Amino acid sequence: MPAAILLLLLVFYPIATTIILSFFSGSSFVGLGNYGAILQDPATLNPNGLSGGPPYGTLVNNLLWIVIHLPLSLFTGLVLAVLLQRVRGASIIKSFIFLGMVTPLIVIGVLLGFTIEAPVGFVPAFFGSIGLPSLDVNWIAHPTTLLFGLILGSVWSWTGFSTIIYSAGLTTIPKDYFEAARVDGASEWHIFTRITWPLLRPVTLVIVTMSLLWELKLFDIILGATNAGGGVGGAADVLALQMYRYAFVALPPESNKAAAVACMLLLFTTLVAGFLFRRLLTGDAPKPRAARRLATSTRAGE
Amino acid sequence: MAGPVLRLPHIRLRTVLVHLAAWGIGVAWLIPFLGVAVVAFRPLGEVALGWWNLSPFNPTLANFAGAWGNSDCPLSMGIRNSLLVAVPSTFIPLMVGAFAGYGFARYRFPGRDYVFLSVVLLMAVPQQMVAVPIFKLMLSVGLLNQFLGLILLHSAWGIPWIVLFMRNFYRTLPVEIEEAARVDGASEFKTFYRIVLPMALPAFAAVVVLQFMWVWNDFFFAKIMLQSTDRAVATLCVTQLSGQFTRPWDLLSAAAILTLLVPVGLYIVLQRYYIRGMIGWTIKG
Numbered sequence: 001m002p003a004a005i006l007l008l009l010l011v012f013y014p015i016a017t018t019i020i021l022s023f024f025s026g027s028s029f030v031g032l033g034n035y036g037a038i039l040q041d042p043a044t045l046n047p048n049g050l051s052g053g054p055p056y057g058t059l060v061n062n063l064l065w066i067v068i069h070l071p072l073s074l075f076t077g078l079v080l081a082v083l084l085q086r087v088r089g090a091s092i093i094k095s096f097i098f099l100g101m102v103t104p105l106i107v108i109g110v111l112l113g114f115t116i117e118a119p120v121g122f123v124p125a126f127f128g129s130i131g132l133p134s135l136d137v138n139w140i141a142h143p144t145t146l147l148f149g150l151i152l153g154s155v156w157s158w159t160g161f162s163t164i165i166y167s168a169g170l171t172t173i174p175k176d177y178f179e180a181a182r183v184d185g186a187s188e189w190h191i192f193t194r195i196t197w198p199l200l201r202p203v204t205l206v207i208v209t210m211s212l213l214w215e216l217k218l219f220d221i222i223l224g225a226t227n228a229g230g231g232v233g234g235a236a237d238v239l240a241l242q243m244y245r246y247a248f249v250a251l252p253p254e255s256n257k258a259a260a261v262a263c264m265l266l267l268f269t270t271l272v273a274g275f276l277f278r279r280l281l282t283g284d285a286p287k288p289r290a291a292r293r294l295a296t297s298t299r300a301g302e
Numbered sequence: 303m304a305g306p307v308l309r310l311p312h313i314r315l316r317t318v319l320v321h322l323a324a325w326g327i328g329v330a331w332l333i334p335f336l337g338v339a340v341v342a343f344r345p346l347g348e349v350a351l352g353w354w355n356l357s358p359f360n361p362t363l364a365n366f367a368g369a370w371g372n373s374d375c376p377l378s379m380g381i382r383n384s385l386l387v388a389v390p391s392t393f394i395p396l397m398v399g400a401f402a403g404y405g406f407a408r409y410r411f412p413g414r415d416y417v418f419l420s421v422v423l424l425m426a427v428p429q430q431m432v433a434v435p436i437f438k439l440m441l442s443v444g445l446l447n448q449f450l451g452l453i454l455l456h457s458a459w460g461i462p463w464i465v466l467f468m469r470n471f472y473r474t475l476p477v478e479i480e481e482a483a484r485v486d487g488a489s490e491f492k493t494f495y496r497i498v499l500p501m502a503l504p505a506f507a508a509v510v511v512l513q514f515m516w517v518w519n520d521f522f523f524a525k526i527m528l529q530s531t532d533r534a535v536a537t538l539c540v541t542q543l544s545g546q547f548t549r550p551w552d553l554l555s556a557a558a559i560l561t562l563l564v565p566v567g568l569y570i571v572l573q574r575y576y577i578r579g580m581i582g583w584t585i586k587g
Contacts, residue, residue: 003398003461010458011424014432014439021434083324086317093328095573099335102569102576103562104519106537110558113549114341115334119351120551122337156334168581217428220521224541240522243430247437248526255434262430273426277419 015266021259034260043234043242054143054235058242061230062268065151065215065238072155074207077162081170082196084163098164100157109224112153116140123149143235146226150236154221158214162207169203170196209276216268219244239265338555342366346552365556372543372553375531377560380539383449384564387524387535388517390453395460396509400502402461403468404494408477421462429522437526452527456517464509467579471505472498508579511572515565536561 022034038044042057049056056064080097084090100108116139118124128136139145173196181191219240222230228249230237239261247258340353343361369377406417436455437446445451475498483493521537528534534542540557543550569576 003402006454006458007461009439010436010455011427011432011462014435015427017435018431018433080327083320083327087321087324090324093324095570096328097331098569099332099566102515102519102565104521104537104540104565106519106521106540107558107562110540110544110554111334111338114338114551114555117549120341120349120353122333122352122354125352125354153334156331164577165581168577213426219430223521227544240428240430243433244522247430247434258430258434262428262433265428266426266431269426269428270423273423277422 018259018262021256022263025256030256034256035264038257038260038264043237044239054147055230055233055237056147058230058237058239061147061236061238062216062218064147065154065218066212068148068151069155069158069215070208070211072152073158073211074162074204076155076159077207078166078200080159080163081166082192084167085170094160094163094167098160101160101164103157105157105220106224108154108157109221109226111224112150112157112221113140113225115153116145116149140226141232143231143233146231147235150221150225153225154218157221158211161210165203165207166200169200173199205276205279209272212272213269216265216272338558341551342555342559344552346550349551365552366560369543369553369556369560372539372557375534375539375542377536377539377557379532380534380536381560381564383528383533384518384535384537387449387452387456388514391456391460391517392510392514394453394457395464395513396506398457398461399464399468399509400499400506402465404472404498406465406469407472408480418466421466424462433522433526440527447528447530447533449528449533452523455523455527456520460513460516464513467509468502468505471502475501504575504578507572507575511568511576512579515568515576518565536564 023029023031025033039059042048043055044057044059046055046057046060049060055061084093087093103111115121116123118136118138121139124136124139127133135145137145139149177195177199178191181195186194217240218238222236222238222241223244225231226236228241228245230241243258243261243265246254246261337353341349342365343363344353345360345362345364348358348360349355371378440446440448440451440455445454480493480497483497484490488496519537521541524535524538528538531542540554540561543553543557545554
């Protein structure tokens with residue numbers, strides 16, 4: 001019973017309050033006014049970003065993260081998991097790759113900032129040494145390099161998740177399948193496209209969902225690598241950071257706009273979670289199993 | 303002669319290449335960590351143009367001492383505060399989950415699938431969604447800036463997934479053992495304590511390591527709840543040391559290493575449970 005009160009007070013009540021707050025300005029009801037104001041703010045959607053480069057705005061940046069980070073981390077994790085199947089010491093290599101998943105995300109942010117800053121960091125010097133002087137700059141100080149540097153850096157930190165989950169998924173495929181296919185003379189590529197990939201589909205679905213939630217909730221990495229403003233010109237700004245600024249940096253605080261940004265985030269994450277839920281329900285898994293699988297993995301994915 | 307003699311080295315070459323690639327990638331993955339570690343152990347003057355320049359090379363612990371006893375935000379305090387928050391924030395929801403999960407596993411009730419659904423959707427809720435009301439609520443009851451407030455908050459967010467996690471685990475235990483104990487005259491409570499709890503220890507380990515790391519690594523809730531510097535947890539100290547315009551990489555890298563040492567150490571020790579907890583039901587359903 002005390003647990004139920006705790007949940008009610010610290011989870012459900014604040015969620016409901018934030019939704020209500022998002023429709024008010026001070027004490028007057030403004031309907032979708034806050035949402036409209038946010039969507040017209042260049043900090044959210046920058047109309048000059050299309051032609052002039054970053055900052056693109058928080059909404060576009062979260063979308064960019066999804067478009068770039070999701071396929072890259074998924075694909076890299078799959079390739080690594082398949083590659084590591086037959087490697088001695090694979091568990092050590094997996095631990096190396098998984099290190100980015102156990103490290104606090106704020107530290108990951110600091111680490112990424114360090115790695116792409118010139119002259120102290122490795123990335124600019126690396127591109128200088130292979131003859132690409134245009135990338136031998138201080139990535140932190142330029143909007144484009146900052147944004148894409150952090151996106152790629154977050155692929156580095158998150159790939160441990162897809163690698164581990166795919167590795168576990170691979171062990172659930174019976175070895176006979178592969179052996180039978182080899183006996184029949186199937187090529188490795190065929191085995192991958194006809195056996196491995198289709199059988200990993202439920203695993204892929206879970207990884208995609210967790211990754212989407214992670215990309216939408218992005219906060220610590222940006223703050224750790226830059227500042228509460230999302231770095232130079234706000235180039236690496238994201239929705240969660242925008243919300244934080246409205247609520248806890250702005251003077252006086254703009255709680256209602258903060259609530260509206262949070263509700264937008266919630267709308268996206270709920271859509272993602274709901275999508276996976278429906279896919280799992282209509283898929284081959286029985287109902288409660290699907291729900292259970294989803295719930296435990298969602299938490300772990302954070 | 304050509305056949306078998308040529309085939310053998312061909313296979314070996316492929317194996318060698320796969321191993322070289324895998325280990326090369328694995329080591330390359332460590333480069334950002336390696337860089338920060340190298341900087342943490344050397345004077346800033348030596349590494350300002352790149353930590354890979356190895357001359358001069360004068361390893362030192364001065365950066366760690368500087369971060370540990372820093373005047374802005376000593377990591378000694380940050381790590382102590384992190385422990386003060388993370389330990390109770392792990393065990394409170396674990397206790398709740400150990401009991402409530404058992405109830406959910408062994409007793410039927412209507413609308414069970416909807417409970418799952420709501421837990422799933424709850425996991426998708428961003429922390430920003432509760433920040434403002436939580437801040438106001440904690441302020442009004444005097445729990446802002448108190449560890450207790452943050453502990454309650456983390457506990458509340460841990461309870462849903464831990465209850466479900468424990469319920470799923472209990473369901474994998476054969477109910478016959480418990481029935482046999484009851485037939486032998488053991489009470490409901492005795493059955494739970496003597497039979498069920500000992501069998502659930504691996505699941506508890508998984509919960510402990512996942513929840514502890516979640517709380518230790520958390521930044522956002524700590525940031526809005528603990529506003530005064532003397533309450534800062536380790537993750538907050540890392541940003542406190544960041545400086546306004548230029549970053550003191552010597553102090554900052556030492557602080558980063560100190561902050562990640564606890565979760566990484568815990569991961570190394572309890573890796574089995576961590577991975578199993580994370581994957582367990584993800585794939586096996």
